[in-house]
Structure formats: C-alpha cells, structure tokens
Amino acid sequence: MKVLFVVKSKVMENLGVMYLSAVVKEAGHEAKICDIDEAFVMAKIWKPNIIGYSIMTGDDARFRALNEKILFALKYKPQVLVGGADPTFFSEGYGWATVIPGEAEQDIADLLQSGLKYPNIDSLPHPDRTDFPNMPMRDFISSRGCPWACRYCFNDRWAKMFPEFSKVRTRSVEDVIKEINAVSPEFVYFQDSTFGVHTGWLKKFSIMYRSQINIPFHAHMRPSQITKERVGYLVDSNCYSIRIALETASDKLRKLIGRPHTSNEECVQASRLLKKYGIQLMIQNMIGIATSTIEDDLNTLEVNIRCKPDYAWVSIFAPYHGTELGDQCVKEGWFKGNYNDISDSFFNKSVLEFSEEYKEQMYCLQKIFAFCVEVQVMPEVSELTYENLPKFIHRAMRKVGDSRLYGGIL
Numbered sequence: 001m002k003v004l005f006v007v008k009s010k011v012m013e014n015l016g017v018m019y020l021s022a023v024v025k026e027a028g029h030e031a032k033i034c035d036i037d038e039a040f041v042m043a044k045i046w047k048p049n050i051i052g053y054s055i056m057t058g059d060d061a062r063f064r065a066l067n068e069k070i071l072f073a074l075k076y077k078p079q080v081l082v083g084g085a086d087p088t089f090f091s092e093g094y095g096w097a098t099v100i101p102g103e104a105e106q107d108i109a110d111l112l113q114s115g116l117k118y119p120n121i122d123s124l125p126h127p128d129r130t131d132f133p134n135m136p137m138r139d140f141i142s143s144r145g146c147p148w149a150c151r152y153c154f155n156d157r158w159a160k161m162f163p164e165f166s167k168v169r170t171r172s173v174e175d176v177i178k179e180i181n182a183v184s185p186e187f188v189y190f191q192d193s194t195f196g197v198h199t200g201w202l203k204k205f206s207i208m209y210r211s212q213i214n215i216p217f218h219a220h221m222r223p224s225q226i227t228k229e230r231v232g233y234l235v236d237s238n239c240y241s242i243r244i245a246l247e248t249a250s251d252k253l254r255k256l257i258g259r260p261h262t263s264n265e266e267c268v269q270a271s272r273l274l275k276k277y278g279i280q281l282m283i284q285n286m287i288g289i290a291t292s293t294i295e296d297d298l299n300t301l302e303v304n305i306r307c308k309p310d311y312a313w314v315s316i317f318a319p320y321h322g323t324e325l326g327d328q329c330v331k332e333g334w335f336k337g338n339y340n341d342i343s344d345s346f347f348n349k350s351v352l353e354f355s356e357e358y359k360e361q362m363y364c365l366q367k368i369f370a371f372c373v374e375v376q377v378m379p380e381v382s383e384l385t386y387e388n389l390p391k392f393i394h395r396a397m398r399k400v401g402d403s404r405l406y407g408g409i410l
Contacts, residue, residue, distance in 0.1 A: 001024075001112065002032075003029060003051075008055075009036075010033070018128050023108050024112065039070065050081060051078050051080050053083075055084045089157060136187060140180060141192050142170065142171050145167055151257050152323055180213050188217035190217060196221065219239065223262055235279065240279070242279055244284070247286050248296065250296045250299060268306050272307075285304065287369075298378065298381070305373055312374075314365075318346045333353065375396045
C-alpha cells in the first residue's frame, strides 16, 4: 500500500502527519508527505492507494478542488481521507472524503489492518522526518493536550468530543530523550501547547536533558508557570528561549477570551524572572479582539514595553468556527463573513465588523508593534495611519540614537 499525505505547507514540520506517516511505515507500507503545490504531480507519478489531506479552517475549498483535479487525472480511485482541525469539528462539510477525527494514529493502524495497538503516547513510533530533511531546528512534543480552556481556542470543544484525550498526557522523559538523540538537531523546538505542566516531570527532564542532550531549546509556557523553581529547571536544562502569552492587557477582553486569571503584573514579573536568568523571551499578543478599541491595543503594547521581551509577537484576532468566542462573534453580529476568509487572516487583516478607521490603526500598530517594544516608544493614536508611519519610525529611531549616544539622559 502507498499512502500520500498532503499538507498545506512544509515550511515547518507537521508533527501530526509525521506521526501518521510513521504508523504507516511501522505497519509495513509506504508513505510520503508533500505540500499542496506538489500533490498533483506526486499523485500522478507515485499513484498512491490512499490520499490523506490535513486541513485547517479556511482551507477546505482549496483541498477539495485539488482532490477533484487528482481524481480526474488518475485512472483509478484511491481512498480519500481528511483529518485535522476543520474535518474533526465540521465533518458534515466533507462528504467527498472519509473523515478521521482527532488523534488518528490508531485509526490509521486499524484502517491498514495492521494489528498494531497504541495504548499510550509512549507506544507511538516517533515522527517520520524523511520528507523534512536538512533542518537545523527540529520540532518535538513532550505532551499532548492543554489544561486551559481559552475561548478563542479549539481545546474546550476538543475535550468535550474526546474526553479520553481531555487531560494533558505527558510522554516519559526517557522517550523524549531517545527521540531527540536519534534526530540530533542543532536546536530543539517543543511544540507542546503548554510545556512542563507537571513540575516533577520538568525536574527529571532538566537532569536527563542536560546530561544526555544539552542542545538549546525553545518552549511555550503560561505566565503563571514562570516560578523561580521552574525557571531553575529551565536554566539547568539549557533552555534558550520561552514564549508566554499576554494576549491582551484589558481585563474586559481577558474575560471575553477566557483568560481572566492572567494579569499584566503576572506577565511583567514572569518576564523579569526569565530575563534575570538569561532566558530569551517572546511574548504573544492579540489585537483587534471582538469589541476592542485602539486604546485597548495600545495598552497591550504598553505592557509589552514594560516587559521588555526579546521579541513581541502580535497577531490579529480571528473568530474560528466552532470555538466559543468564534460562535459568539457570529451570534452578536461581530463577524458576518465567510469562514473561508479566515485562513491566514491573523497575519494581515481583521474579518470582524470594525470601522475602517480602527482597522487602519490596527494594521499600522501590528506592523510597528515589535519595533515599538524594541525601541521603548509608544505611538500616539494620531500617528497610526499609513501616511504617518515613516514619521513615527523616524521619531522612534531618534530616541534610540539619543539613548545610545548620550547614555540615556535624553
């Protein structure tokens, strides 16, 4: 059997599909992973028995069109599977394929009649990296699941659909170390939703990782996790950088997005602690959240300036279909568009019903957000227009020059 997995892009490793490819190979069959632009030619040349598409919200129309093109060109009908976030939650829109919802390793093993059983995540084969060669930074996960229920995220709905997968499941430290040793990357990126949830696991990890791996790594954590004890374990394990999420500085908006217990001061203190011990810091933020104003977004910038991260990431809120907040946006009339418009929108536009004035201010702020944090300068609302951006950048760079030339006395 030949199984072809198709992903949107191979710029980054796609661990979900890579695990499935490993299962196919462990079952004694062939597997390949390609991106959506390579898929038509690959299917014609390789002639797979099964084609599996990994699809996110907003991309379904493009994958469906690709599938029609492939099936028209082939002189036989391969079995077509779809998986990923969108098919999992909205299977009714995928009548053109067989939906494999949620975590699919066992389903794929059963589909291939392999007899393989995976009672826990340590029993899974390690991701198949064959089609992602020559990458100095490699992705890994040490756990699956998330203990939080942010309203803009799929996690709450996932927990209701798959109660057996609702809790954080952590791989053994030994299995994680074994995988990293086999891959031998230059830099490790842990893609866990929340890394090191269990302090005992993190303590053991710090000892084994430092003694057996000692490769710099990056991971995602919550501000509330950044305690002196945990930071000590991170330092001991040669952690290079951590990202934490403030998202918004507004108490009102924090309640709306389901993060009422995160505070500005908590984020500031977490930032100081990480910086004190030499760990590089990235802060994640969102602007353009439903009901927000430019003043809310500027307050978020101001807290980032206080935190002084090494990089301040900012995205534009997207109301994903099926999330609590996404559904509320439709109910309240904040979002009246098509979900196909959402794909990648968080990088470049808002799909909500905001005024054109606020949208321009939002887009300008997103473009200069990280720069403002770097140079420690707050823009005025009046400066957030495309016309005024060059003037603002000039003013900010003058501040940098004055600070560096005159010892910060200006």
